[in-house]
Amino acid sequence: MADDDELFARLKACEGRPATLAGTGKDPVNLPMIRHWCEALGDTNPAYTGPDAVAPPTMLQAWTMTGYPGPATSGPATSGPATSGPATSGPATSTPAASAGPPARTPAYDELLRLLDEAGCTSVVATDCEQEYLRPLRPGDEITFDTVIESVSARKTTRLGTGYFVTTRTRVHAGGELAGTHRFRILKYAPARRQTPAAIRPRPVVSRDNAGFWEGVRRHELLIQRCSGCRAPRFPWLPGCPACGGLDWDTVRASGHGTVHSYVVMHHPPFPAFDPPYAVGLIDLAEGVRIVSNVVGVPYDKVRIGMPVRLEFRSYDDGLVLPVFRGGPS
Known part of the structure; x- marks a missing residue:
């Protein structure tokens, strides 16, 4: 002391x-x-x-x-x-x-x-x-x-x-x-020294503003908000339109086609539910918005800016479903 x-x-x-x-x-x-x-x-x-x-x-x-x-x-x-x-x-x-x-x-x-x-x-x-x-x-x-x-x-x-x-x-x-x-x-x-916990993947934070998005993911649909007033698409989901301020909206189902706008390769720190190194990309979707997710299907060191990717859904422990993007020709 x-x-x-x-x-x-x-x-x-x-x-x-x-x-x-x-x-x-x-x-x-x-x-x-x-x-x-x-x-x-x-x-x-x-x-x-x-x-x-x-x-x-x-x-x-x-x-x-x-x-x-x-x-x-x-x-x-x-x-x-x-x-x-x-x-x-x-x-x-x-x-x-x-x-x-x-x-x-x-x-x-x-x-x-x-x-x-x-x-x-x-x-x-x-x-x-x-x-x-x-x-x-x-x-x-x-x-x-x-x-x-x-x-x-x-x-x-x-x-x-x-x-x-x-x-x-x-x-x-x-x-x-x-x-x-x-x-x-x-x-x-x-x-801290501690026992390795079970490899449970962290859960997304679901709120009243984004619950519809995660419901769509469970159905293997990637839903993008669209303002009812100015028709501007937006992602991530928000309660109001950043372009015109409108509060009314509907959704568009993403086609799943996109390109890598930017990316990082995660090396450290390792968590039990993850297996580094792996690539995380900022993906330009064909609908005009961007989403952050894993780039799969190609080695992490082969991911490149401008690479075409396509949407797929992966299931993890306890029924968790997440959208990821597979690299390669569309």
Whole structure:
């Protein structure tokens, strides 16, 4: 207990200390990145295009990301949060980010991670983030930011294991003005030792807004909502039309033909009900909407953007039915 108290006191002493100072965005806010973001998310809001375009507010963190290979450390290598976390972004620098090497974390943040590693908390998972938007970001804005270690929790026990929640707060400036803040929280933990549970696949969350979709899946039908007013298709299911705001809708049965818009290959962590590596695709359906699901029928390393896929339904334990997409010619 005394050792735990001493560790917690040393962790708490890191609160208020900087994780980055005078960080600089790798690129100014720019229309190509805004376009890529909107295309990936299917966001057609006209505010993000044209001569008076602004960046989507949720891109706030994107302009501070370091990218691959991520931040350097200020001392010996330590494990830390994912490179997309603001706590790992940007060093103190007086030169443009484009000409700088990989940014460095501050000694204070490295010390915090070292203490947690030495305490056996060698695993890390991002838990949540909070953003506050104070000023729109416009193409041409030069981004600067600084990050502080805001808080370290007492030792907590979770299903993943026992460890500490670390929260960092990043203040993002554009043209010298405070544009927003970004809180990013990770759990640094020692993995729990537990018996392997039965290989039961996680169940989807069914609500009154999407119950009709899952009823269709059980019948081996992939149903897409269609607005009764403007006739715009939408997926996933929503209570109202994002195009016109209408609340009335009907459904269209998907033909099952599509192409891979984007994909990732899942390697880790393994769960008993899954068998990595496997490919998860963002599928463009012929009806004009996108759906996320597994790509099957081809090796995971042969999945490609633009690959034609076709819908099929697979049954899992306890009667669970899920839509998946088989790669290959339509």
